[in-house]
Amino acid sequence: MAPGAFVCFISLSVLGLVNLTPLVLLEEEYRFKEWMSEHNKVYEIEEYYHRLQIFTENKRNIDRHNAGNHSFTMGLNQFSDMTSEEFRKSVLLTEPQNCSATKGSHVSRNGPYPEFVDWRKRGNFVSPVKNQGHCGSCWTFSTTGCLESVTAIATGKLLLLSEQQLIDCAQDFNNHGCMGGLPSQAFEYIKYNNGLMTEDDYPYKGHDDTCHFKSTLAAAFVKDVVNITSYDENGMVDAVARLNPVSFGYQVTADFMHYKEGVYTSTRCKNTTDMVNHAVLAVGYGATENGMPYWIVKNSWGTAWGMEGYFLIERGKNMCGLAACSSYPLPLF
Ligand SMILES: *[C@@H]1O[C@H](CO)[C@@H](O)[C@H](O)[C@H]1NC(C)=O
Ligand SMILES: *[C@@H]1O[C@H](CO)[C@@H](O)[C@H](O)[C@H]1NC(C)=O
Numbered sequence: 001m002a003p004g005a006f007v008c009f010i011s012l013s014v015l016g017l018v019n020l021t022p023l024v025l026l027e028e029e030y031r032f033k034e035w036m037s038e039h040n041k042v043y044e045i046e047e048y049y050h051r052l053q054i055f056t057e058n059k060r061n062i063d064r065h066n067a068g069n070h071s072f073t074m075g076l077n078q079f080s081d082m083t084s085e086e087f088r089k090s091v092l093l094t095e096p097q098n099c100s101a102t103k104g105s106h107v108s109r110n111g112p113y114p115e116f117v118d119w120r121k122r123g124n125f126v127s128p129v130k131n132q133g134h135c136g137s138c139w140t141f142s143t144t145g146c147l148e149s150v151t152a153i154a155t156g157k158l159l160l161l162s163e164q165q166l167i168d169c170a171q172d173f174n175n176h177g178c179m180g181g182l183p184s185q186a187f188e189y190i191k192y193n194n195g196l197m198t199e200d201d202y203p204y205k206g207h208d209d210t211c212h213f214k215s216t217l218a219a220a221f222v223k224d225v226v227n228i229t230s231y232d233e234n235g236m237v238d239a240v241a242r243l244n245p246v247s248f249g250y251q252v253t254a255d256f257m258h259y260k261e262g263v264y265t266s267t268r269c270k271n272t273t274d275m276v277n278h279a280v281l282a283v284g285y286g287a288t289e290n291g292m293p294y295w296i297v298k299n300s301w302g303t304a305w306g307m308e309g310y311f312l313i314e315r316g317k318n319m320c321g322l323a324a325c326s327s328y329p330l331p332l333f
């Protein structure tokens, strides 16, 4: 429905409730109510009108984007009643993470590499998508996702591993719980701590707590940490094609929160190591029919976000700094 197609908008100020600018169309308010029920949202009356306005602005931006010619579409999701600032505070790293790994130890072979790789299809090597909730703990999900896969590829057993242990216990390795951290530093922690417990034994709470690690329950181990040299995106292709999924960081900007499907690309995001604010897991790569190369990426915002919790992002251009700091562990078993 084109914006402006309805003349039957209601002015809420007429109802004496709140003075809204811009005016929200009745149709838009109806969509908001639908979204509220889909996401089990309940608000106090004033909060309702505040959220309705933010939602409507987001929805209009989404529709405007989708009316254009883009390689990805946007859609409503659990973040649709948040401003970009609230979104940033809610799920992204809040501390700047300077992740520079100027010289990594990953050594690439010569290709050729397959045109399409997806570790979800190579066997039972990728755990289900998880949800970090309102905690800047993406780095722990990127870490567990990678170690889960690396361990499963080595042993044939896919274990679910504990993010909460990393939130609570990995501070000595320059990680900050719900305030951020880096997968490479989390792998270091697991290596020197002699192990990471399972999700069942050390369940996710999504807030900072004291460390409850029990060495007798350690279930996955790291022999060594491998960084891929900063900006060596071909090194990432080599690692994902030959070895295992790879943890990486990149910069999320406001347009990313509305991502629905297709190949994400942006002219707004920055591409340097000091701008990275989100960590995820590359589980494969490919190219569209039009020849646009992409990464297949596992996120930690639940399965309702993006493509069942996954997204595609343009490959080969260090898009949003995605090649700035990538790493994976060598398993010990
Ligand atoms: C849409 O964008 C693609 C890729 O940039 C381009 O090849 C195509 O011609 C565009 N189509 C229209 C209708 O503008
Ligand atoms: C990040 O670290 C690199 C290497 O240690 C350093 O050269 C660079 O100045 C740092 N950048 C910021 C913004 O701290």
Ligand SMILES: *[C@@H]1O[C@H](CO)[C@@H](O)[C@H](O)[C@H]1NC(C)=O
Pocket (backbone or CB within 6 Å): 098, 099, 100, 101, 104, 105, 182, 184, 185, 225, 226, 227, 325, 327
């Ligand atoms: C890997 O890179 C991180 C920064 O991202 C750094 O702290 C760590 O020392 C590096 N580890 C190795 C083994 O080079």
Ligand SMILES: *[C@@H]1O[C@H](CO)[C@@H](O)[C@H](O)[C@H]1NC(C)=O
Pocket (backbone or CB within 6 Å): 231, 271, 272, 317, 318
């Ligand atoms: C970052 O993007 C700019 C502008 O597109 C480009 O000139 C630069 O080479 C990129 N830097 C890296 C490290 O990818």
